[in-house]
Amino acid sequence: MDEVLFRRIQSTAHGIRKKCLDVALAAGARATHFGGGVSIVDVLSTLYFAVMNYDVNKPTWERRDRFILSKGHGVLGYYVTLAAAGFLSDEELSTFEQDGTFLPGHPIINKNKGIEFTNGSLGMGLAVGIGNAIAAKKKGFDYRTYVLLGDGECNEGSVWEAAMAAAHYRLDNLIAIIDRNKYQLGGANSDIMNLGDLRSKFDSFGWHALEIDGHDITAIYTALNEDSSGKPKAIIANTTKGKGFSFSEKGNEWHHAVLTHKLYDLAVAEIGEKENANNIQ
Amino acid sequence: MQITSNDIKMWSRVGARPTYGMAMMALAKERDDLIVITADMSTSAGLDRFRKTYPDKFLDVGIAEQNMIGIAAGLADNGYNVFTVTFAPFQTMRCCEQIRVDLAYSNIKVTMTGLASGVIHGSLGNTHCCFEDLGVLRSIPNLILMSPADGVGIVKAVFAAASCDKPVYIRITGGANNPIVYDSDIDFKIGKAIELEAGRDVTIFASGTMVHFCLQSAKLLREKGISASVWDMHTIKPIDKVAIDTAVQKNRLIVTVEEHSVIGGLSSAVAECLSSYKNNPSQLSIGINDFFPEPGDYPFMLKQCGLAPEQIAEKILNALKN
Secondary structure, eight states: OOHHHHHHHHHHHHHHHHHHHHHHHGGGGGGOOOOHHTHHHHHHIIIIIIIIOOOOOOOTTTTTTTTEESSSGGGGHHHHHHHHTTTTTTHHHTTTTTTOSSSOOOOOGGGGGOOOOOOTTTTOOOHHHHHHHHHHHTTOOOOEEEEEEEEEEGGGGHHHHHHHHHHHOOOTEEEEEEESSEETEEEEHHHHHHHOOOOHHHHTOOEEEEEEEETTTHHHHHHHSSSOOSSSSEEEEOOOTTOTTTTTSSSSTTBBEEEEEEEEHHHHHHHHHHHHHHOOO | OOHHHHHHHHHHHHHHHHHHHHHHHHHHOOOOOOOEESSSSSTTEEETTHHHHHHGGGEEESSHHHHHHHHHHHTTTTTEEEEEEEEEEHHHTTTTIIIIIIIITTOOOEEEEEEEBBBBGGGGOTOOOSSSSHHHHHHSSTTTEEEEOSHHHHHHHHHHHHHHHHHHEEEEOOOOOOOOOOOSSSOTTOOOOOOEOOOSSSEEEEOHHHHHHHHHHHHHHHHTOOOOOEEOOOESOOOHHHHHHHHHOOOOOOOOOEEEEEETSHHHHHHHHHHHSSTOOOEEEEEEOOOOOOOOOOOHHHHHHSSSHHHHHHHHHHHHHO
């Protein structure tokens, strides 16, 4: 990954996190899934601004790469990324979780707005991704399907039905990214339901599985581009829940919470310091 | 497709499941975009020939119904006309939330087929029977639910579903030597019930296998001087309100008969409609009365559930007396 691209993605991710603060503040008492919404920002930024092939002016282009947010509660980072990519206007984004919005707390299929599929009930996105990947093979299209799952989501048995099938069908055009932030609603994965070694699990299911730092843009980029030798690829992205702000990088307190003005101001000040330190434009 | 009297005789002889397989063969000839997905049920669904003839249009996802619906949704979202098929309880209840989110909520058109619904699998126990599928699915918005009466009904439902733009569930009841209700091709429209017999005293709305049974019951009633209308209510959702209105204008007793729980299926759909009428007629709901039947063969099961033609006729006679 060259330096220019790296700086661009770093800056984009930074901008998305900043915007996430605004959206979370505007959501007010309705609260947001903040922690799991910002833990995925580096993965989303790399995908949408360095890897995926799409045309915002032709959102239903048949050969576009597909992205499915299987961890549907991650909409905070997702919607803001879609806005940064040009699928959503700021005005539309401002309707997040408002009465009558098309942008509720879990995504609803809306191709024209870049929202590939409906999610929210966990464990369903990978199977839909398989359908997309098989369709590509049948039609001779070279698009790829990316599915982003949560680690807690991997408690669902349906994830493993899909994991088995993707390997069986040798879907080397399917990439699952697991946001391994190590927490789920009720607490740490290790306390609620221990996931063990996710990389070995996917590997034993017949996937090309790798484990990376999910906030290291170069590592994400390299992993996404790595050849998977005819197998589906699973990227275990080790992340920090609430990544980016000192107030939210504290275990699981920010799974679903209200952002106050006080914390918002603190976070904005913190972000300014980061910009100076990293020379981010 | 052209339906001949030989087809109809054959469908009756081979029964509901092989008829479904044959319908899919016929559909594949007409539609390039067809894909059939099963959860390790290709032989049971009469799809062996289909699998060999159209390997590119066939997918077996193994015993994983949730995965089946998700994959079907992904394919349908890319323009394929997808049919899924397995035994009814697994096709509907095992993957109920995938049906709700991936198909109904997302408005993704997939046609699901529930084989051996009702109590035909009685000797295998209630795990393999299914008298809750309509009840469970009817409460989910945006689904079309059909329950065809015989071989012609199954073929017509399959073709109607393929051309429909909403997710569909086809409930297949009955077994081999399925009695013939229709001895020639019919005009079949989703949501439009078919009046098979016009009567004076009582209207019977039936679905699936019970349509033929009710024709027999009507014969028995005739011997007692009662003239009954019999309708094939092949679509449970949307329910045919015009047909119900016709009955309301005519009779003080309306009967529903189904190889399904009296809760949630045809009975409930008709009752919901009737309740909006002032001075509405009374309704007799004949179906499985909210219990798990004891295991047994098909005639034993039907009798146990009070669904044999003479039992149906007797219940109607009693209701008319009261």
